[in-house]
Amino acid sequence: MGDDVVEEIFDWHRETAREGLxxxxxxxxxxxxxxxxxxxAEVQQVLTDHQVFSSDELRYSARPVPHRDNPVLGSLxxxxxxxxxxxxxxVSRAFTPRATQTLLPSITDTVRAQLAGVDGELDVIGRLGHPLPVRTISALLGVEPVRQPDFVRWTEAITSFxxxxxxxxxxRAAFRTARAELSAYFREVFADRRDRPRDDIISVLLAAEPDGSRLTDDELLNFCALLLINGHETTRTLLVNxxxxxxxxxxxxxxxxxxPDLVPTAIEEVLRFLPPIGGTDRFTTGPAGIAGHAIDPGQRVIAMILAANRDPRVFADPDRFRPDRAPGEHLSFGRGVHFCLGAHLARHQVAIAVRALLHRRPGPWSVGRIDTARTPVGIDVLDLALTGPDDS
Structure with a gap:
């Protein structure tokens, strides 16, 4: 069953790209x-021209926004x-290459600890996909990773709404519960940091006055929700893919x-071939045009990244997975002002995990179990078990 589902995922991405192009x-x-x-070229235009194609759905969407309470819609x-x-x-200083380097030892320790003592079937999501990015983002935010099950549940409920x-x-019920619990949790953290500031992002945000005034608790909450959700979701999915x-x-x-020196290059090819997200939304701020099409103000525009990454005008033999392909112009981390802040960190986490898996699973790999659910822009892997020889 596992191999059949994997083929379904690959077929879906290939056919979706082919039909779209x-x-x-x-x-x-x-x-x-x-x-x-x-x-x-057209997806890149949408991603880079923020004056015409805005990320601000609440401000520019001509249609009602049923998920307007989603904290991500008020975030960076x-x-x-x-x-x-x-x-x-x-927050950019927390994601510089130098700052990322300081996190690598703890990321390596987490991977080793999570793989220690695992024999037979390996639960990729449970052992690495959830704990690795959650612990990394928790360290940046300055929150306790013991709340990992809540962080995972909140992330999944919010991103699926x-x-x-x-x-x-x-x-809808899961989203409301997650939204309320996440808000209550972070407001407690904010109160604690006001009394006892630390060397973490939350303390920096609490003290900041970007335009001469402090951020509101709602702005702080949206900030933390974005870092927690995107930092977890992107890395988990990239590792699984x-x-x-x-x-x-x-x-x-x-x-x-x-x-093994090809691992970083192979990860770039995964980002192109099977990106963590299939597409992303923008909203026209006024009359717009793409490839000769006139688009009215307030229209939702879906930049289909999975198709752009297989455009034969840019990528030779685009439906072939080549781990030695020279890093190209894939758009999986976006472009322009909204380029993924944690792209460098996500790449490092996955590279460390893959190198560990290459060592711990020395023979051929096979998928023993995989459960999936479709989302508006693709197939989201929810559960994955890896089988193969174990060299523990």
Whole structure:
């Protein structure tokens, strides 16, 4: 069953990209009432021109926003300059290459501890996918990783509450619970840091006056929610997708075993071939045009990253997974002012985990169990078990 599901995931990405890139790669989708943009140049245009294609859904969407209470919509990822620049500057120093280097020893220790004593089937999500990014982001925020089960539950409930999924009573109830619990938790942390500041991002944010005044608790909450959710979600999915790609391509796995220095290059190819997110939304601030199509103000535009990453005008033999492919122009971490703040950190975490797996699982890999659920922009892996020889 596992291998069949892996093939389904690969087939879905390949066919979605191929269909989207047909013609000029720009089309209006009646169902969601949105424009989908698939070509590499056109997706890059949408991602970089924030003055025309805004991330601020609450401000520019011409349609009602059923998930308007989602904290991510009030965060750094969903606001534009000039305030975006002020807020991003506050936390950017925590994600510099130098700052990331200081985290590498603890990331390595976490991976070793999580893989210690594991025989037989390896629960990739439970052992690495959840704890590795949660502990890393917890260290940056200055919160206790013992709340990992709550962080994971809150992340999954909040990220799944969007679009048509807001009509699902179960998802709506889970979102409301997660939103309330996350808010209560961080407000307690804020109160503690006001009394006892520490050397962490939350203390920095509490003391900051980016425009001459302190951030409100709601702004602080949105900031923390974004770092916790995106920091966890992106790294977890990138790790899972790397395992899927190497499992399905034994020649690539053998190539990495023979030359571990290729691991960073292989991760870039995973980002292109099977990106952590299939697409991202923007909203037109006024009349806009893409590839000759006139788009009205307030329209949702979906930048289909998974298709742009397979545009044959940019990538030779785009449906082939090549771990030695020269790092190209994939758009999986975005472009422009909203380029992923934690991209460097995510790459390092996954590279450390993959090197450990290459050592601990010395033979061919196979997927023993995989459960999936479809999201608006692809297939989200929820559970994955890796089988193969264990060299413990």
């Amino acid at each position: 047909a013609g000029d790669g720009v089309r209006f989708l009646e169902g969601p009432g949105a424009w989908a943009v698939h070509g590499h 990822a969903a606001i534009d300059p000039p305030r975006h620049h002020l807020l991003r500057k506050l 969007a679009g048509s999924f807001t009509q699902d009573p179960a998802r 790397t395992v899927l790609c190497l499992t399905a391509h034994p020649d690539a796995l053998a190539e990495l075993r023979a030359n």
